[in-house]
């Protein structure tokens with residue numbers, strides 16, 4: 001039977017560095033697929049529709065919910081975000097590993113549907129550093145930043161629902177750790193029973 005891909009979920013408070021870590025990992029390795037989320041948030045300067053997100057109107061997002069087109073969805077910091085189901089299912093069926101960069105509400109929905117998924121939580125080295133990063137990123141208005149920072153503590157508590165925690169202090173080390181988790185998970189016995197079986201059926 002063909003190997004199914006692994007579903008990898010990456011979460012963490014806004015500004016922790018999820019996007020930066022994923023981008024760097026995708027630059028280094030081409031064996032991962034990125035699930036492009038749909039959102040009703042307005043694009044930031046430099047963001048491209050169909051690359052960073054599928055930017056949709058609220059009515060369109062609600063139609064996607066009604067038609068059950070989303071694997072999970074949530075309202076985050078006042079906007080809707082969701083994972084289009086068909087791309088993820090197609091990639092997994094064809095044996096490719098898919099990365100979902102989503103919030104904790106969405107991650108818990110995915111965990112119910114895919115308990116065998118790999119759930120990774122990215123934390124900043126401190127709340128002070130988180131604040132510095134989100135301000136220095138310069139992509140959000142001060143009120144948006146404050147809203148995001150005020151949610152950070154609550155979100156960090158959700159880390160206990162995940163399988164792994166990676167502290168994003170030095171970027172290169174954090175990227176290596178996330179990569180190491182993905183590679184180790186691929187080697188889990190439960191995911192490779194067919195491989196052992198195949199070896200058993202080879203002749204001496």
Ligand code: ADP
Nearest residue numbers: 014015016017018019020133137168169170171
């Ligand atoms: P998230 O996707 O979690 O909201 P980003 O990836 O956008 O966070 O990172 C927030 C900001 O922090 C960006 O400006 C990014 O360049 C910076 N950043 C990310 N990782 C690090 C790191 N290890 N050290 C210093 N700055 C970082």
Ligand code: 5GP
Nearest residue numbers: 037038073074076081082083101102103106
């Ligand atoms: P941002 O506006 O900074 O791009 O993202 C805000 C938050 O929404 C982040 O925590 C990010 O992980 C989350 N997010 C992005 N896409 C999705 C998605 O498809 N589903 C859910 N539930 N959250 C998402």
